[in-house]
Amino acid sequence: MDKDRYRQAVRLFGLLSHPVRLRIVDELRRGEVCVCHLQAVLKRPQPYISQQLRVLREAGVIEGHRQGLYVYYRLIDEQVEKLLLETLGPAGEPIPLPLCACPRCHGEAESLSLPSGSVATEVR
Amino acid sequence: MDKDRYRQAVRLFGLLSHPVRLRIVDELRRGEVCVCHLQAVLKRPQPYISQQLRVLREAGVIEGHRQGLYVYYRLIDEQVEKLLLETLGPAGEPIPLPLCACPRCHGEAESLSLPSGSVATEVR
């Protein structure tokens, strides 16, 4: 069916036509980050961020895996990546945030590798 | 300002995240068509089509010029064209419609050129 192509495109554009969601995927194309990181960047309440992450996750655009207390999300849809490239230009550099509490962000070298005993599990 | 890039992108995606508007711009990238043509293709009431055309026109995505009773619209935003190419693939062939009343559509050869005395005027 040809109508599906339209529906699919409308759905995709709809996901990106939202200021917070757009900024989330733009942040995510720089690399994997945790929720608290996005919270710090977007300056929005945590439940609000989580809700938008859910929308993107259920649409199959992003994927998250838990690592201890933290959940790290990344972009898994290359079409979205192309659309961002076209509209926003190339992705910026990843920025470690002092505002973010997670080990990856406050720059402790050893915390960049998996702590022994912890296992990365998919979020769904 | 960097925020403007986001705003601009959100605006663009918003325009395309609408089934009727998306189909209009997809139709328009095949070539210039009149309003009645879009009416026939989309099977929607004329005021409804005109409203969506206005949204696209005021956003600077399309442009219309009047030719006698008929107004012909065309796509003038190449970024939109690229986004459509990415999401919908290449544009289809232009299709003349028997359902459409305008001279261009019911295939009278001489009507494809401007009738003497008529002047193309911009719509705004």
Added chain:
DNA sequence: TCGCTATATGCATTCAATTGCATATAGTAC
């Protein structure tokens, strides 16, 4: 002028997305 057609506009209503917030869950450390 009037009558007709194509297109545009204004406005009220309906509907869906957005947002805020309270609370639930998952995991860690003790």
Added chain:
DNA sequence: GTACTATATGCAATTGAATGCATATAGCGA
């Protein structure tokens, strides 16, 4: 087990977009 942190979920309230429709305007021909 309890206490604490990060993240997720559910739901009500609100806002804004989408839609329908009546009417206005523009141009043509008689």
